[in-house]
Amino acid sequence: MGKTAGDYLCERLVEWGVDTIYGFPGDGINGILGALRRSQDRLRFIQTRHEEMASFMACGHAKFTGRVGVCMATSGPGAIHLLNGLYDAKLDHQPVVAIVGQTFVRALGGHFQQEVKLLALYSDVASAYCEQANEPGSIRHILDRALRIALAEKTVTCVIIPADVQERDAVDKQPHLTHTVHSGVGYWPGRTIPEQRDLQAAAAILNAGEKVAMLVGQGALHATDEVLAVADTLGAGVAKALLGKAVVPDDVPFCTGSIGLLGTRPSWDMMQGADTLLMVGSSFPYSEFLPKEGAVKGVQIDLLGRMLSIRYPMDLALVGDSKQTLAELLPLLRRKTDRSWQDGIAKGVREWWRLMADRAKPADVDRAGDRLRVRPQALFAELSRQLPDNAILSSDSGSAANWFARQVRIRRGMKASLSGNLATMVPGVPYAIAAKFAFPDRVSVAMVGDGAMQMGGMAEMLTAAKYYKTWADPRLVVLVLNNEDLNQVTWEQRAMAGDPKFEASQEIPYVPYHAYADMIGLKGIKVERSAQIEGAWREAFAADRPVIIDAMSDPEEPPIPPHVSFAQLKAMTEAFAAAPKEGLPGAVSAVREFAEELLPGR
DSSP: OOOBHHHHHHHHHHHTTOOEEEEOOOGGGHHHHHHHHHTTTTSEEEEOSSHHHHHHHHHHHHHHHSSOEEEEEOTTHHHHHTHHHHHHHHHTTOOEEEEEEESOGGGTTSOOTTOOOHHHHTTTTTTTOEEEOSSGGGHHHHHHHHHHHHHHHTSEEEEEEEHHHHTSBOOSOOOSOTTOOOOOOOOOOOOOOOOHHHHHHHHHHHHHOSSEEEEEOGGGTTOHHHHHHHHHHHTOEEEEOGGGTTTSOTTSTTEEEEOSTTOOHHHHHHHHHOSEEEEESOOOOOGGGSOOTTSSEEEEEESOGGGTTSSSOOSEEEESOHHHHHHHHGGGOOOOSOOHHHHHHHHHHHHHHHHHHHHTSOOEEOOTTSOOEEOHHHHHHHHHHHOOTTOEEEEOSSHHHHHHHHHOOOOTTOEEEOOOSSOOSSTHHHHHHHHHHHOTTSOEEEEEEHHHIIIIIHHHHHHHHHHGGGSSSOOEEEEEEOOSBOHHHHHHIIIIIOOOOOHHHHBOOOOOHHHHHHHTTSEEEEEOSGGGHHHHHHHHHTOSSOEEEEEOBOTTSOOOOSSOOHHHHHHHHHHHHTOSSSHHHHHHHHHHHHHHTTSTTO
C-alpha cells in the first residue's frame, strides 16, 4: 500500500511539532485513523469517551502549554459534538485546530447518512479559517494555514477532509502551475510592542497617578516578572482576572487576588479607590467591578487590537505583547516614593486572608434528615496548604470556581485555568487529563461540582484509568463537591431573582463517587467529616493512581460576592424565608457572611 493522504496529514502534523491528537473514532475518519496507527511512534492519539471532551482537552492542552491543541472527530455527529469545547477555546483565545471527517465527495449534496453542512456549521466557531480538502493536493496548504492562523490569531480553525479523500494517494508537492498553492511549515512570532511615543504617553499617565490599580489576565501569564516590577515601581496593587490567577503568586503582599463575582474584597476596594487603571492581557467582562466610567485614567495593553477599550474607556489602548511591552515601559516609569497606597492595599489583603481563614475553619453540618456535610471552604483551604510545587490546577464552572478563586493560593511555577468566557460546565476533568498528557511528571488537580461530574467527568475518569500508567507521575486528583445540588444556579436564583430553590431543576441524584473510583480501578476517598479533610488530601497526593475525593459538602454555604447590594441580600433572605427546607438557617448564613465583610478590621 502506498502513502495515502491520511499518511501525509499525519506526517505534516509531526513536521509542525504536533505530538498529540485528542479524539474519538468513526468511519468518517477511517483513513486518518489508519494513518495514525502507522504513525503512532511519532503521533499519539488519545481516545476520549466523547468528542466534546476531546475538544476540551485540546483547549486545555493549548492553555497549559502555549502550543496548538488538536482534536479530531468523525463526520456528522462527531463534528457536532466538538463544538462546545471549540467555543471554549475560541472565547478564551486559545490556538486549537479541529480535524473532522465528511462523507464522500461524490455523495455531497445527496442527503447522505451523517452528511452535515460542516462549512456552514463551523462558520462561526472557526470563522478565522475553515476549509474542506476535496482532493489530496489541497491538504498541505489547508493544514498549514489552519495551524498557522490558529497560532497567529490565538483562535480556532478547522480542516474538513472527506472520507474518500483520506484514502487516496498522497500528493506531497503540487506542480508549479497556475492555481496551485505551495505552503511551508512553521510559525515564528515576532516582537509586538507599541510605538515609542505611545509608550512614553502611557508612562506619563502612570507616573502622574497616585493610586494605580493593575488588572492582569491570561495574556500576562508569561510576564510575571514584568508585572511585579511595574507594580513595585508604581506602588500599585495587582488584581487578577480568573484566567490570570497564575500570573502573580498569592504570597505577593500587594496582590489582591481575583476580581469580579468570584473575587475578593481587596480587589473591589482597590478599584473603587484608584485614580489610575493599568489593564494588561485581560478581557475581564464585568464592568461593575471596575472603576466608574471617567473616574480614573486608563491604560490598556493587549496583543489583540480588537479587545482594546471595550471594558473601560481607556485614555490609551496599546497593541502589544504584555511581557515585551511592560519591559519597554518599565525604564520610562518613575519609582513612587509614597508607598501609602500600596501599603493600604497590602493591609487589606492581609485582613482578607484572615477572613478567608476564618471561613475555612472546619465546620461539620448535620441538617435534620440530610447526609453529614462539611464546609466547602475547608476543603479548598487544605488543598491550598498541601499542593505540591508546580501543580497544575483546573476548576469547573459552578460553585467549585467560587472556592477555587478565593481559597486556593497560587505559588510561583503553578498553572491554573478554567472555562473563562464561555463558563461552560464539564471542562474541569478533561483539562486536568490534558495537563497530564502535556506534563506527565507534574501533579494535576481538578475541582468540580457533582453536576459537572455527572454531566461528563465520570466518563472521562475512564480515560484517566486507561492511560495513567503511561504517565511519569500518576497523580491526578479530582475533588468532587457532592452536595446533590446544581449549586451555583441555586444561589443565582436566590440572589438575582429572589426565588427559593426550585428542587425540580436543582436537585441531582446522589452518586458515591469514591465507590465509582474504586470500581474502575482508581482510588476513591470519601470525606463527610471535617476531621477527615487533611488526611484525605495527604492520602490523595501519596497515591499511585488517579484519585477521586468524594466530599459531602454543604450546599447552603453562601458564595457571597465581594460587593453585595442590600437589594441582593434582601432577595436572598426572602428566597430562604420562602423555602420549605432552607428557611431561617440559610438566611442566617447568608447574612452572617455578608456582615463579616463589613465588620471593622475586615
